[in-house]
Amino acid sequence: MKILISNDDGIDGAGLWAMAHALKENFEVAIAAPMYQQSGMSHALSIGRKLEYRRVDDEGFETWTIDGTPTDCVKFYLEAIDTDKKICAVVSGINNGANLATDVLYSGTVGAALEGYLHEIPALAVSLDIHSEISFDNAAAETAKYFSAQMQRNEIFFHNLNFPKKYRAGYAEFKTARLGRRDYINAFITHENDDGKVFFEIRGEISDIDDSEGTDIYAVNQGYVSVTPLHCDITDLKGEF
Numbered sequence: 001m002k003i004l005i006s007n008d009d010g011i012d013g014a015g016l017w018a019m020a021h022a023l024k025e026n027f028e029v030a031i032a033a034p035m036y037q038q039s040g041m042s043h044a045l046s047i048g049r050k051l052e053y054r055r056v057d058d059e060g061f062e063t064w065t066i067d068g069t070p071t072d073c074v075k076f077y078l079e080a081i082d083t084d085k086k087i088c089a090v091v092s093g094i095n096n097g098a099n100l101a102t103d104v105l106y107s108g109t110v111g112a113a114l115e116g117y118l119h120e121i122p123a124l125a126v127s128l129d130i131h132s133e134i135s136f137d138n139a140a141a142e143t144a145k146y147f148s149a150q151m152q153r154n155e156i157f158f159h160n161l162n163f164p165k166k167y168r169a170g171y172a173e174f175k176t177a178r179l180g181r182r183d184y185i186n187a188f189i190t191h192e193n194d195d196g197k198v199f200f201e202i203r204g205e206i207s208d209i210d211d212s213e214g215t216d217i218y219a220v221n222q223g224y225v226s227v228t229p230l231h232c233d234i235t236d237l238k239g240e241f
Helices: 014-023 070-081 101-105 108-118 136-151 216-221
Strands: 002-006 028-034 053-055 062-066 087-096 123-128 158-163 174-176 181-192 198-210 225-229
Touching: 002 014, 002 070, 014 028, 014 087, 014 123, 014 136, 028 070, 062 070, 070 087, 070 108, 087 108, 087 136, 101 181, 108 123, 108 158, 123 136, 136 158, 136 225, 158 216, 216 225
Parallel strands: 002 028, 002 087, 028 062, 087 123, 123 158, 174 225
Antiparallel strands: 053 062, 158 225, 181 198
8 A cells, every 4th residue: 555645844844754654664655745834724725836846755755845735745646646546545744733623724734634535535634742742753653553453444534633742641542532622812923124014923822712521632631642533524514505
C-alpha cells in the first residue's frame, strides 16, 4: 500500500518526518507538503496563481514540495502525479499544536486530510499539543499502529487525532469523542510602517465554550488521544427543505 503524507507546518516540519519514518515500516510513503508554513488555511485552494513545485527526494522518500496550501499539495499529487491511482490513503501531520473542537474548521492539517477523503480514500489528521511532553516520534509510532488497524477494516474513514500534553496512564489510550466548541478572546495588534502602511496582527487566548465530558477537549485534558470521526456533508438535516 502507498500512503501520501502532507501537513500545514511545511516541508521542514518535524512532525511530518516523524510520521513518514513511522509509516514506512508497513507502507510505501510519498510526501507532498507546502514549501512554507500554511497554518489556518483550512481547505483553501489556490485559484489563478502559478504554483512552484519541485521534487526533493529527502531521506529516501518520494518527496514533493509545493508553494501552495495543504489542499493544493494533496490535490496536485493525487490528480497530477498519482495518475495510476496507487495512493490508498492520506495522512496529514503531525501538526505542531492541537486541532480540537471548532478549530478543525480553520485547520490546514484537517484540510489536507479532507482532500484525501473527498477522493474517496481513507484520511487521517494528526496533531500534538504544542506543550506536550510526548515526542513527535512517540506520537508517530502510536499513530502508525492506530492507522494500520483502521486500514485493516477496509473502510473509508476521516478521523481527527489529537495527542495530549501527557498520557493519562503513561501510554497512548485512544478515546472516541465528539467535537467540543473552542473560541478565542482575540486581540488585534496594529503596526504602522515608516511609509505609513498600517497592518494588524491577530493574537488570542483560548476560551473553551464546550469542553464537557464526551468532547475531544475533555478527552485530551484527561490524557487520552482523542479520535473524532469527521465527514464533509454540512447539510442541516433538521432544517426545512
